[in-house]
Amino acid sequence: MKKIGAVVLLLSLIIVSCEEKEKKKYLPESIGAINSLAVVMENELWEGKVGDRVRQHFAAPVLGLSWEEPLFTINQMPQKVFSGTILQTRSVLFVDKDTLSLAHIKTDVYATPQKVGVIKGSTDEEIISNLDAKADEIIKAFKEVEIQESQKRFLKSLSKETVLNDKLGITLSLPSIYKVGKQENNFIWIDRQIQKGSMNIIAYDIPNDYFKNDSTFVKDIVAMRDSIGKQYIPGPDVPGKITYMMTEKAFAPYVFPVEVANRKAAEVRGIWEINGYPMAGPFLTYIINDDKNNRKVVIEGFVFAPATEKRDDMFQLEAILKTVKFSDDK
Template sequence: MKKYVTYFSFFIIIITLTSCEFPQKPATGPEDQIYVFADSLEFEQIKPELSSTLEKIIYTPQPEKLFILNRVNIENLEKYKKKKNLIFAAPLNSNNETSKFIKAVIDTNLKAKIIQDTSVIITKYNLWARDQLVTVLTAQTMGELIKKIKDQQESLIYAYQKISDKRLYQNLYNSHYEQKNIEAKFLKKYGWIIYVQADFQVAKEDSANNFVWIRRSPNSDMERWIFIHWIDNASLDYLNVDSIKAIRDEMTEKYYRTTDDKGYVVIAKDYFTTSEINFNGRYTILTQGLWELNIKGMGGPFVNYTFYDEKSKRLYMIDGSVFAPKYFKRNLIQQMDVTIQSFLTKGELNKDRLEDLLDALDD
């Protein structure tokens, strides 16, 4: 079981030194960079496990790392302390400067807890900057520290992905660039909304077949597509990987076609992954992979959320794709993922939000 210590009363020294800086400024630096404060020799020992955890390769179809680790010396703390993603890593029985720092800022009770319970990971949000995540990885010995990183892989990657999504969400969602009239139309006609940024347009709306496609930068070298498809009077029987692949291929063959109508989008065989997640309190199957044309020649990454809504008896599929052959696509597909997470049914909207959207429709 994962065990995170998320309170930082033991960081009294640091908090006292930085308390004058509130209200905090946003954390800085690239979204995919994690700065690791560690001794150079010790970093080489923990790097294999830390890299396999946080530098996972995603294929877009080019191989890209989910995060990139950068080792820095503790002497450079002042330079890097306001970066978005930080890790302090050292065993307690070491005598290097990083270990001394960790032992100086954690109290005796917590130190005893870390020694007693080898699964404990220390985290702190907003320590030196807003929307920052700081993690302390320590154990009594190097062997125990390496084992801890290995055992807590899912917890570590989840924490850094979620804070990254939160930051991206805040950057993407701006009421000044929100097309509330389109969102309100979807709400009134179909009973759901998704955030529609100013530079997205409705590419296809097929009410008879419960399909909506919004698109950004059509016919450019950096396209982004999102479609929403739903099946009325559905059942949980639809919620399996084979059905999801079949439904997605059916939708893309029908709607994602080349201008000459000879080619259409299908799911590529390579790098297709699935996972079970909780999305707004619902059991959801998350699928990720690559799309390609049936006649080859084009391709890119996609992310897909499929879930069953008990209240409406609908199966929903929300799918985001990227076509950007000249660019790295890790950040672009994350934008699609975060936009998909804005999806809400009418029943999930609070009264104020509902009235705000309906007012936009009247305008």
């Protein structure tokens, strides 16, 4: 009898497991433009202080852009409208007044891949408190799923160019539309043309001991970028002037510790400008420790596109840079 019971239990577990797999299998693919966010909350909440706090967190300006653009493009709707294909939106924030007080993140509820942030409270103040406590984590989850989606879209057609591996021993998953424009010494410049300008990726390495003092780290990063710009990234020809890319002088860049390609790294966001010429735009740099080879590898994306929004272009560059791999890790 014990053996029969064990067999029955095993079969039950297999059936439940298969049913769970079937449920997952039939989830539709998520939809939506990159960095779009469905905010599901009643209109009276949206129009009051709860909505103000949602906008404060999720429509905050992206760091390091030429002018203010929100983290996410928000589409707010009451619960009764959240149905049909809208359920398949990739990033969803659900805010509700309820007897429960909670804040958590769900994965693949209505579609895949999908992240759903849920914030509830019995009063406006309780909702806001829960929102403040969880917003950064929810934003991180949304950003990760949006990066994955951006990568998925460009992975369909990749460049076969090997210059990054040949020169620096790294690889990037580069869309085939990007072309190598310059390779000199250990410096590589890759770009693509867009409607009103260009999207650019540069890569080079520096000695492992380049940054000697934590107290001058940001200043030394600026000096590094300016030196590379002066040597390799000229600006327009202007009689009597030497033009080149440099870090915008008025504001120090934002610097954060991160991990890239399973290595410690620094993320740098800021504005570039052209010395001696009125031209500027955003940049994103990763300075990655490569202790095995006694060096640091620098990869950077920057956009030149006057009088246009740049959030999504910079986001695509971030998605590309985050595919970096070191050849000797294989």
